[in-house]
Amino acid sequence: METTLIILKPDAVQRGLMGRIITRFEDKGLQVVGCKMMRISPDLAARHYEAHKEKGFYAGLVRFMTSSPVLVLALRGAGAITIARNMMGATFGSKANPGTIRGDFGVSNSFNLIHGSDSAEAAERELGLFFAKGEVLEWPRAVESWVYDTSGGKIE
Numbered sequence: 403m404e405t406t407l408i409i410l411k412p413d414a415v416q417r418g419l420m421g422r423i424i425t426r427f428e429d430k431g432l433q434v435v436g437c438k439m440m441r442i443s444p445d446l447a448a449r450h451y452e453a454h455k456e457k458g459f460y461a462g463l464v465r466f467m468t469s470s471p472v473l474v475l476a477l478r479g480a481g482a483i484t485i486a487r488n489m490m491g492a493t494f495g496s497k498a499n500p501g502t503i504r505g506d507f508g509v510s511n512s513f514n515l516i517h518g519s520d521s522a523e524a525a526e527r528e529l530g531l532f533f534a535k536g537e538v539l540e541w542p543r544a545v546e547s548w549v550y551d552t553s554g555g556k557i558e
Contacts, residue, residue: 436476
């Protein structure tokens with residue numbers, strides 16, 4: 403099982419898309435194991451996006467991410483990182499396929515609704531930035547055996 407960080411960015415929050423986006427992840431079978439609404443501080447945004455510090459879009463990205471509340475999620479499931487990224491769609495809404503979050507809800511190349519960790523290493527780092535110890539929970543779901551086939555002794 404993997405846990406990934408998802409951020410519903412200021413445009414998703416302002417447009418009232420939080421519930422619709424969370425529903426997509428839950429409908430897919432991913433488990434919400436952490437969730438909080440927050441304002442990202444400039445310092446936290448700088449730490450989160452430090453890899454982009456020298457890029458031309460960095461200042462605007464930090465300004466955007468600190469402009470309004472976001473919803474931060476920890477999602478867990480088998481292959482959660484890849485599944486979530488596929489569900490998000492291409493980075494730019496204008497290029498994202500219909501059926502993806504960005505393809506269905508976005509047209510902007512600047513406001514792209516959602517962030518998701520791109521690797522297990524990034525997920526671990528990012529979850530540590532946004533969630534304190536004990537805020538990402540382990541809890542059994544009654545539906546787990548209907549989400550994953552474990553009849554062969556492992557998750558399929």
